[in-house]
Amino acid sequence: MNSYQKRSKDELARRVAQDIHDGAYVNLGIGMPTLVANHIPKGLEVILHSENGILGMGPAPAEGSEDYDLINAGKQPVTLLKGGAFFHHADSFAMMRGGHLDICVLGAFQVSATGDLANWHTGEPGAIPAVGGAMDLAIGAKQTWVMMDLLTKKGESKIVNACTYPLTGIACVKRIYSDLATLECTPQGLKLIDKVEGLGHAELEKLAGLPIQPA
Amino acid sequence: MINKIAPSIAEALAGVKDGSTVMIGGFGTAGIPNELIDGLIEQGAKDLTVVNNNAGNADQGLAALLKAGRVRKIICSFPRQADSHVFDELYRSGRIELELVPQGNLAERIRAAGAGIGAFFTPTGFGTELAKNSDGSPKETREINGIQYLLEYPIYGDVALIKAECGDRWGNLMYRMAARNFGPVMATAAKQTIATVHEIRELGALDPENIVTPGIFVSKIVKIERVATQAGGFKKAA
Numbered sequence: 532m533n534s535y536q537k538r539s540k541d542e543l544a545r546r547v548a549q550d551i552h553d554g555a556y557v558n559l560g561i562g563m564p565t566l567v568a569n570h571i572p573k574g575l576e577v578i579l580h581s582e583n584g585i586l587g588m589g590p591a592p593a594e595g596s597e598d599y600d601l602i603n604a605g606k607q608p609v610t611l612l613k614g615g616a617f618f619h620h621a622d623s624f625a626m627m628r629g630g631h632l633d634i635c636v637l638g639a640f641q642v643s644a645t646g647d648l649a650n651w652h653t654g655e656p657g658a659i660p661a662v663g664g665a666m667d668l669a670i671g672a673k674q675t676w677v678m679m680d681l682l683t684k685k686g687e688s689k690i691v692n693a694c695t696y697p698l699t700g701i702a703c704v705k706r707i708y709s710d711l712a713t714l715e716c717t718p719q720g721l722k723l724i725d726k727v728e729g730l731g732h733a734e735l736e737k738l739a740g741l742p743i744q745p746a
Numbered sequence: 747m748i749n750k751i752a753p754s755i756a757e758a759l760a761g762v763k764d765g766s767t768v769m770i771g772g773f774g775t776a777g778i779p780n781e782l783i784d785g786l787i788e789q790g791a792k793d794l795t796v797v798n799n800n801a802g803n804a805d806q807g808l809a810a811l812l813k814a815g816r817v818r819k820i821i822c823s824f825p826r827q828a829d830s831h832v833f834d835e836l837y838r839s840g841r842i843e844l845e846l847v848p849q850g851n852l853a854e855r856i857r858a859a860g861a862g863i864g865a866f867f868t869p870t871g872f873g874t875e876l877a878k879n880s881d882g883s884p885k886e887t888r889e890i891n892g893i894q895y896l897l898e899y900p901i902y903g904d905v906a907l908i909k910a911e912c913g914d915r916w917g918n919l920m921y922r923m924a925a926r927n928f929g930p931v932m933a934t935a936a937k938q939t940i941a942t943v944h945e946i947r948e949l950g951a952l953d954p955e956n957i958v959t960p961g962i963f964v965s966k967i968v969k970i971e972r973v974a975t976q977a978g979g980f981k982k983a984a
Contacts (some may be wrong), residue, residue, distance in 0.1 A: 599775040606774035619930040621857040624850030661826035667850030
């Protein structure tokens with residue numbers, strides 16, 4: 532009988548947000564990572580980067596005041612905070628590739644224990660490949676964090692020894708924030724940061740299918 | 747006297763030749779030069795290579811250019827969209843060539859072309875499927891100070907079609923918000939850059955501190971009306 536509860540999407544977003552420091556420049560990937568913006572502790576100044584050319588991105592505008600020249604990388608209308616700035620694409624990706632962003636939070640299909648990331652393409656025959664900024668984001672920030680469920684819908688671990696999906700980047704993921712545990716990816720493999728209450732270490736290793744060095 | 751103001755879209759696009767590489771600015775709803783794309787469809791140039799972040803949406807703009815059979819090859823980072831059915835069909839039936847480039851490498855390859863850089867080493871894409879040339883051979887790599895890099899070459903345009911906010915007769919341009927996106931780099935990388943603007947100001951009226959694209963990079967500007975479409979900014983789709 533399981534005596535633990537998975538983190539909900541919002542709980543997971545809150546857990547990620549806890550580790551973001553005051554003054555950080557952060558890029559939140561499309562999908563689940565965008566939820567993190569709703570949980571940044573009050574009083575912190577965190578500057579969100581959107582790769583289409585915005586620093587200081589604010590929340591969605593009120594209904595009716597959308598401006599379609601002011602959108603995020605997911606092409607949804609956003610707002611600009613005081614102090615925000617616009618810039619062109621080459622500058623925007625220089626901010627990533629040049630190591631100026633502190634943190635990038637991404638979703639993933641698979642992450643290897645040493646931090647290889649697969650999140651852009653399933654590689655299925657007939658699937659149209661599309662990469663966008665995924666490869667630039669994966670290797671560009673000082674720290675790349677992945678936010679995902681530990682298991683697929685079929686119950687397979689998304690943390691693997693070696694990715695079977697096409698790679699986005701090699702040894703680029705520093706931390707995995709999942710619904711069951713927070714893990715560090717190191718050259719020696721996984722290391723536990725924390726896990727949900729009631730989940731045993733051995734059980735977590737069994738679910739992940741890999742050894743995890745205790746915290 | 748310099749006067750880069752073209753009286754019409756048709757006149758601005760008159761010189762586009764068959765076989766050209768056409769850079770088209772825009773990301774999402776922002777900065778897409780829809781009027782110039784429509785003009786290019788009318789103008790009739792074919793066998794084009796298009797450089798854009800995406801590969802068209804729904805049935806208008808770039809998707810209409812693809813549908814008209816004018817595009818031989820597209821160089822982009824994200825062709826797959828919920829409504830990219832025109833591209834999807836052409837690609838699946840082998841009627842269009844795709845060169846998929848990570849978005850930051852795309853921007854930097856365009857920048858390199860405009861800046862006279864012969865090639866550059868980038869960490870993005872190293873060790874991935876995109877570290878291959880179109881013939882499947884591996885791209886050149888090099889380790890520099892312990893980091894692995896890929897060699898990427900510039901993307902040169904014959905023509906760049908971009909959307910700016912305002913300009914003057916010297917071709918100086920200012921942009922609006924996130925509609926800036928690829929405009930300034932594409933303007934530098936093409937032999938000929940054609941920009942639409944919503945406003946043409948007297949020479950000297952644009953604040954020189956705020957000119958983003960200096961006129962040296964611009965060949966022609968055309969004034970267009972601001973329409974209440976998404977790509978026109980300001981308002982929801984009409």
